[in-house]
Amino acid sequence: MALSARFYLACLLTLFGLGLGREISAQVLRRPVPDKLIVLTFDDAAVSHATFVAPLLKKYGFGGTFFVCEFREPPFSDKTKYMTWAQIQGLHRQGFEVASHTLSHQHVNKMNRAQLGAELDSIEARCRAWRIPRPVTFAYPGYDTAPTATALLPERGYQFARAGGGRAYAPTQDNPMLLPSFSISGTDTAKVFNAIRQAHDGRVVILTGHGVPDVAHDWVTTPPALFEQYLKYLHDHRYHVIALRDLARYVNVPEALRTLPPRYENLK
Template identity: 75%
Template sequence: MLRRLSLLCVLLILLEAGLGSVGAHAQVLRRPVPDKLVVLTFDDAALSHATYVAPLLRQYGFGATFFVCEFREPAFADKTKYMSWAQIRQLHRQGFEVGSHTLTHRHVNRLTQEQLGAELDSIEGRCHSNRIPRPVTFAYPGYDTAPTATTLLPARGYHLARAGGNRPYDPVTDNPLLIPSFSTSGPDTAKVLPALRQAQNGRIVVLTVHGVPDVAHDWVSTPPALFELYLRYLHDHHYTVVALRDLARYVNLPEAIRTIPPRYENLK
């Protein structure tokens, strides 16, 4: 009899723990995450984002986030390599999201909070001058993360921040200020298409794309023919393709930031 009671107690404890987990997940999620949900993000204000990428995205009806900065090398003033702010403003007018990538692409693990705040101020000021909404999403330069950023970003009104890591984003275990992503850089479709197929069972695939092509930093370039292949694949296989900000439809971001501990490992 005592053994049965002990077993019953254990079962009740396990059930209660399971229900608690379900309840926690329910608080983080506003609605179930559908399969085949993909986020497209583009880094570094490459000229091809305005001249080549945006027209293709509009053709397919896909959303996207463009994380902009002003590189010092090669200089942002070289408009054969980078977008102008007029072109960035046009991306906003076309319905795309403009996010912050710091002003000068400085890695946040090398910055004090004051220095990071100044970088954010500069991009926000340029957005304001060009009638672009103040950014609420952020991308880590070089995929380097740090507690400095995860402390400052929410205080400044940023709700989502993207890193690297080559794995899908799980909204119930990944803090939204440390969202992993897959890179499309290079000629290897064998890493991108399998990555897209991981958008299932509550996980979201976020892609990081640099220039298409990237003439400023050719080592992160995505070949145009492959980029078009990826877009056709997403379209033909009925994926939902959104900007990073759109994840707020599915995730209770303040609750997720509050309750999911930051994990800085495996995000490069």
């Protein structure tokens, strides 16, 4: 049976708790996904990640992933807006995940394979120079995805790649290179709390933040008071908050890549 046909049949059977759906679920999952599992991610190397976000995460005992890049505009050299590499190294030393957002925030659908490889090389070289582990997760700049990336990233040893889309991640349905997430930017608290509450019945909620606040790109800022409100809610309601790399505890990545075809829709 062709892989795509097998996948769609599995989805139908899963709805009824039958045969092939159960088989694929058992192969893709290393262990059951618990309710209230949240992944926190932060993009763009905003300086507030080091000065505000990381201390709060430590306060509440939460994990998190910081997707770093070196923006061209406003320039990464402006340290009133972006972290230094010493601060990024500090995130790693505190136990957080440092991961790849390309070097220059280039959208993957505008690059060929060699160009994307060069962008990955550059961030990996920065990490190596600062004694930060080689990234194993990736975030798509602008939430733009492309087959070039979903093919190259696993070859380079990446386990998960995060996009957008405003929906929960279903490990038995979503390819590991195309994880959906919810944005926490702005002031719509109802949207964020509604997203958080979707972490049940095998679904994982991945939250995407930028600066808290974001002084480089104010249209994606999260007000600090609201961010702390979200963390307090997660803590008080006993959510388990992890970094993106930690999903490998639950997901058999090679099997998920083999079994679950990429679906590029609904990821912006």
